[in-house]
Amino acid sequence: MTVPPRRYRVRHVTSYTYDEELEACYNRGLLRPRDTEHQLVLSSQVQVSPQPELLTEHQDYFGNHSVYLELRTPTTQLVVAAESVVEVSWPPPDLDGLNRWTVAEAVAFGAATDPLDLADFGLPSPMVCIDATVGEYAATVLRPDARLGEALVALNAAIGADFSYAKGVTSVRTTLAELLELRQGVCQDFAQLAIGCLRAVGLPARYVSGYLETTPPPGREKLRGADATHAWVSVLTPLGWVDLDPTNGQFVDSAYIVTAWGRDFSDVSPLRGVVFTEAANSSLSVEVDVEPIPVP
């Protein structure tokens, strides 16, 4: 099934400001969207200020565009700006098709697929530790005899119902077990929880980082930089990879732009670095704009 394509210009600007000069800094960024079955990247570039000593890129283990940048000019500010134009045409998932499989059948099917996908996305990963509590939570929504499509809908609904969205409660160090206690978090937490549940029952699942087009409240203008990076989950089914967004309780559609995927956040952090500085304080700002543009 084809859906009419939508086109976006995505601007993602990360600025670090330090109270003393940086002697050097090294960064790895997964900022350039990748081509996917449902997405075509028309243009994409990363600009760095001040001028980096080296800005280069390779395709990483998961096929993402991985940017390496190195700066050795003393500076107090580092700005990394990624701008891309992406065309997305993401059909709704074939729920009827998915429902022809039970969860258990889908697990058995997955076991026969690519052994690498199965191991990479089926086993626990650094930030998705699957203990008994995760297993118990997963068992309530992903029963083996449940129909796969319905089970995925139920997983989205369960996380939506059981958890509230709250910034600042969780961090990169929050484990799934802690999250299950806290019952609140942000999109990365919910994506990783969904991944943990899917892997706990035997379904390979990966972490997807990207963007979501947001619409302003009725009657208000959209604010610049008000969008954000987003994260969701992709699960391997007999019909292929199906993406769902537990934070918003829906399947992924053409409002979603994929940047990169991996086993969990630790594989696809948008920008991380090692900085050499005596600065005591630093501030960080991240601005994201997802601007729909007309398809000619």
Added chain:
Amino acid sequence: MSASAAELSSPLIEAYRTHPARAAHDELLTTEGVREHGVMLASAIDSLGLAGLLAARAEVGNQAAADGASFGEAADRQPWLIDPLPLPLSAADWSVLASGLEQRARLLDAVLADLYSTRTLLRRRVLPAAAVLAHRGFARAADGSLGSGRQLLLTGTDLGRGASGEWVALSDPTQCPAGAGLAMATRRIVTKAIAGLHRGSDLARLRGFFLTTTGALLDAAPSQAETPRVVLLSPGAGSPSAFDQGLLATLLGFPLAEADDLVVSAGRVLLRAGDALEPIDVILRRVGDAVADPLESRGDSEVGVPGLVEAVRRGTVKVANPVGTAVLDNPALIAALPGVCQALLGEELLLASPLTWWCGEPTQADHVLAKLTELVIKPLSPSAGGPIYGWLLDATQRAELAAAIKAEPWAWCGQEAVELSTAPVVTPSGLEPRRLVLRAFGVATPDGYRFLPGGLGRVAPSTTELSVSSTNGALAKDVWVPATAQTVASDTARPRLQLARETALPPRVAHTLMNLGRLGERAESTARLVKVADDFTEDFGAHPGSAGAAAVSALLRGVAGITGTERKLNESNLAYLTRVTLDAEEPGGVHHSVRRLIVEAQEVRDLLSVDCWSVFNRLEQTLTGGVPQSSTLQQLLADVLESLLAFSGIMAQSMVRDSSWAFLDAGGRLERAAHTVKLLRFTLLAQNGDRIEPSAELAAEAVLRAGESIITHRRRAAAGTGPATGTESVRQLLVHDHANPRSVAFQLGELANDLRMAGDDRIAAQVEAIIAELDANAGAPAHRSAEQLASLATALAALGERIAARHFTRQARRRTAEPAWAVAR
């Protein structure tokens, strides 16, 4: 083949033969008698007898201490323990083993290349994907970073010999194989201890392997490098195998480097050499995979180099072994290796391993769980924990382990227990059989892999201990391989000419050398001063109110002022001086300075002559032992001074006059100048006016003695070429006299030379300006000397700071930067 039982004349060997702990396969004896290749060893045991063997044991202990051979974290460093009896291997034994190792090296190299490129082994299910992808050592960041050609430049394999007498590979600690340096140290030490035995044997020498390795690492450099630059990247002197690293660096002729010495710039690894940055072509890596590049592995490693993996990816530097090699140390790989060998090389696997089951396969997990009490259980990743011996577990532990295996079966393996062979070890109660593990070392050359003949033998710390590890107190064995057994003569490897390039030093090294110079001088001048003070106390202490007593108190003021050590209430002079000498916790004291000196020396082990370590060992022993009942503090200080002079003599005689020497000497010069100024200020300034009192004259003579200038003073006084009194002479001789090697002016002159040698004309000129001012003030009246000495002290301190700011700048603190969770929605 073995010698007949009749030849077992020695009661030692007879007792060993009947020892209940001897394994089915013993390295020395068969059921009939001594193995043929062990006959020489047996006859040496016979002729030495227990007393002779124990003497040899003591000798290897002393020699290891003298060489500073050690193992373990800095806080818990243990001497390297060696059994004096070598471990002879037969020629046939070694050549079979060497062929197996050669194949295994080629195989692991091919596995490594596959795992970081196409992963065909996993796609075709030759190797279970989860057994690799769930291993902590699988470095996804290194995917696609390895170039073409050999990747596994070095190999390390731990071997054991089972009951049948066949060698089996137990594990492959290849990410940064440690111990080749220790094998060499063990050989040297054992050779000295029982020299006769070595002379009678035609042994394969070890030296050739290191020459080959030097050549192989130079050859591994990315193409265009004309004179490739190689460094050994070390986690630092605190690393458990710091001794091994230092010796290896020396044997290979490559400098040790630490993270602060290196930067990545424009995708190249560069060495911070003085003001310059020099490209590095090859890195012999002793920093573990998980911390080698903090940019890729996350976390805030201080010992890694951010950008290292990217530099490897760009092909600008070769790392031996590459980041990601840790995945090869994997029992599940061992389980699959025969099939992998067929798939990659089309060969039968020559070197077997104990039967191994990977629990990621349900049927194998069932087997392991059923046989839990018989098997050795190993985590997939060695970093997750050591082996667990099933038969040692109680019911609860067994249940816990079974639950852990069921929860994450892919993370576990079971391995058949090997009844390791035993080898005799010398103990006070005779020869004891101990379990043996052999670590073999290989290096990739353009003509194939070459191996250290033998390797590093290690035996268990007791007869009942089944595991053999340097962390549990294992003893090293010098492994002998007959020269004829070398299938490939590694000695013939052409040592590629390495152009010795004059380079500036990394700031860390320059700083350490300067500290080394300072601390050596500090210990020496303090010891000298305390010795004079002790001598005066002995002579005059009993006569309060005398001129001598006044001189004693001047000297004690000097000791207190210079060392910063407070005298306790009611503490006798002797007790105080003894404490300043011996108390290692007393900053400024002799022992404290010596301890710091040794710590600094460990940082630059590769630059120091091996002879330094026996001097340090003797110093530490003297100072720890205290003053013997039958002796005096005078005698002890004389011994300490002798050792310190030996140290400075070794340094002066062994170091090339380049910037290394310049910084070392500069440290000594600056320290001696500062010491002398302090000595004068604290001891003589209490005098006032120009009137010469008897007490002042005695004190001045004491200071001249502490400043090693009393003879010059007396000679000049007698010849009429100098002042008649010490009071007049002291300032002239110890401050202004350019010809006196103890004077401040002399130190400054040498310091200026050192700085010029290190390429710093600017600070050298500043030093010369201070000398000029000193000269100008030489004739100033005595009452101005306090003021002059104070300003001189300030100038010296400022010099030290300027040198540090100019030459010892470390890289800024590193921190990780990553947007936090909440910026996403």
